[in-house]
Amino acid sequence: MPVEQSQGKVVLKHPKGSSAEILLYGASIISWKSSSSTDLAPKERLFVSGKAALDGSKPVRGGIPVVFPCFGAPSHPDHAKLPQHGFARSEVWSFSDVVMDNDAGVSVRLTLLPNDSIKAKFDKPFELAYVVTLSEHQLSTDLHVKNSGTPGAATLQFQALLHNYIRAPANDVLVTPLQGVTYYDKTEATDELKAQPKTETRPGVDVKKFTDSVYENAGGKYQVVWPGGGLELKTKGFKDVVVWNPQAEAGAKIGDMEAGGWEKYICVEPGFVRGFVTLAGGETWIGQQVLTATDSSVLAAKV
Numbered sequence: 055m056p057v058e059q060s061q062g063k064v065v066l067k068h069p070k071g072s073s074a075e076i077l078l079y080g081a082s083i084i085s086w087k088s089s090s091s092t093d094l095a096p097k098e099r100l101f102v103s104g105k106a107a108l109d110g111s112k113p114v115r116g117g118i119p120v121v122f123p124c125f126g127a128p129s130h131p132d133h134a135k136l137p138q139h140g141f142a143r144s145e146v147w148s149f150s151d152v153v154m155d156n157d158a159g160v161s162v163r164l165t166l167l168p169n170d171s172i173k174a175k176f177d178k179p180f181e182l183a184y185v186v187t188l189s190e191h192q193l194s195t196d197l198h199v200k201n202s203g204t205p206g207a208a209t210l211q212f213q214a215l216l217h218n219y220i221r222a223p224a225n226d227v228l229v230t231p232l233q234g235v236t237y238y239d240k241t242e243a244t245d246e247l248k249a250q251p252k253t254e255t256r257p258g259v260d261v262k263k264f265t266d267s268v269y270e271n272a273g274g275k276y277q278v279v280w281p282g283g284g285l286e287l288k289t290k291g292f293k294d295v296v297v298w299n300p301q302a303e304a305g306a307k308i309g310d311m312e313a314g315g316w317e318k319y320i321c322v323e324p325g326f327v328r329g330f331v332t333l334a335g336g337e338t339w340i341g342q343q344v345l346t347a348t349d350s351s352v353l354a355a356k357v
């Protein structure tokens with residue numbers, strides 16, 4: 055069966071061998087195995103820490119957590135009661151339906167609506183739908199955010215981000231093309247320095263040291279390459295991108311990070327995180343990413 059559901063998990067299987075596993079908890083994708091056009095053996099493309107909780111007791115350290123309605127510590131008054139990165143990654147979503155099931159791909163929709171625990175912290179009318187589509191070499195994830203209030207009712211203001219933990223040798227990986235893009239460096243010591251815009255000068259961004267950079271209006275299409283491997287990210291609606299790797303400096307302080315885990319991934323996270331999306335009652339916003347497994351020589355030729 056191309057879509058299997060069991061014990062809080064949805065598994066997608068493509069006839070050509072790729073697969074994806076999604077927890078209803080947080081709609082967190084915890085595995086994506088895919089071949090590429092030049093490497094025909096499906097292999098794991100995401101990193102999940104060996105110490106990650108997968109039992110719904112805390113957000114998953116790895117995979118693709120969904121960040122909504124705030125990125126980082128809340129900075130908007132509507133989000134004041136929320137934890138870092140909001141509630142979407144720590145609520146149980148509902149399986150809605152199979153959207154597509156054919157040779158091109160298999161696709162499912164999960165949804166999250168306000169419940170009592172959310173309303174206690176964020177009493178705004180919203181509906182979230184998350185459509186995950188698996189094809190031979192690609193994984194697409196679309197986040198639909200609706201202000202479910204009536205036209206003329208209060209606006210819904212939010213940030214959203216897909217926190218991709220891409221399995222890659224962190225000390226050999228490069229992200230392009232971010233040269234010339236304005237970014238904010240969250241590794242700086244003070245709030246004042248964190249808020250100061252910098253301009254990226256590197257043709258390829260590495261994470262050999264502790265990196266936590268928020269690139270604003272970053273272009274929407276990125277290559278993540280390392281010797282012998284690579285991924286391409288294409289996005290819509292997510293105008294910004296965050297590049298994060300804690301290295302040992304910050305990684306050793308993360309309780310659910312396995313020893314040396316920071317050497318095994320890079321987070322490249324498309325989001326709308328500088329400023330806020332504002333939706334009037336009845337309006338919907340869509341943020342989309344398409345991850346394509348490919349090999350670095352193909353990507354290098356495109357850069």
Ligand SMILES: O=P(O)(O)OC[C@H]1O[C@@H](O)[C@H](O)[C@@H](O)[C@@H]1O
Nearest residue numbers: 126138139217240266296298323
């Ligand atoms: O530990 P968390 O809440 O999952 O966050 C991990 C990281 O997520 C990144 O998106 C942030 O830019 C970092 O500042 C943060 O440390």
